[in-house]
Amino acid sequence: KAGVTQTPRYLIKTRGQQVTLSCSPISGHRSVSWYQQTPGQGLQFLFEYFSETQRNKGNFPGRFSGRQFSNSRSEMNVSTLELGDSALYLCASRPQKYNEQFFGPGTRLTVL
């Protein structure tokens, strides 16, 4: 089975712009979660989608949003980018609600 894929792998944006990141889960996995990883804050949970519904949300501002499509692929959007949004954004998938998570390689976002 192919693993979790994320596109693009690297992205450079400027402050004020918006960005959309994409995640394709492992085939058959219905849950997709998003995380932000920074040197200062470590790994922080953004949100989780299961069968196209947001099930959980972390403590991030409304500029961070996401969605999941019927084929379980997910997108994450960040509007009005700030310098502090520079991070590695990781996506993880799992087949059911409480199973083991599998991570993608991440998207490295740099905001200038």
Add this chain to the structure above:
Amino acid sequence: KQEVTQIPAALSVPEGENLVLNCSFTDSAIYNLQWFRQDPGKGLTSLLLIQSSQREQTSGRLNASLDKSSGRSTLYIAASQPGDSATYLCAFRDIGNQFYFGTGTSLTVIP
């Protein structure tokens, strides 16, 4: 809120040594815990998953244990190899389905 702490933050050992990485948490209402490794600039690779009803899991040279009463989990690596050099992260899923990561231990195995 779950607080997850990993000690030490960094560890350097000679090849062949056995080692233990520690992870502590503040809330015992966990559903499961997972240990990951992360190579520089890369995503996370799942190593072991322990359900809350289990005490330990083993995979090859790795053994992870869970003690909910003391709020601790350990990852034991036997006969360490240079390829084990990475950052190791523990993560807990609580019964509310929130997922919390530890701060990580950066491991260097010296040939």
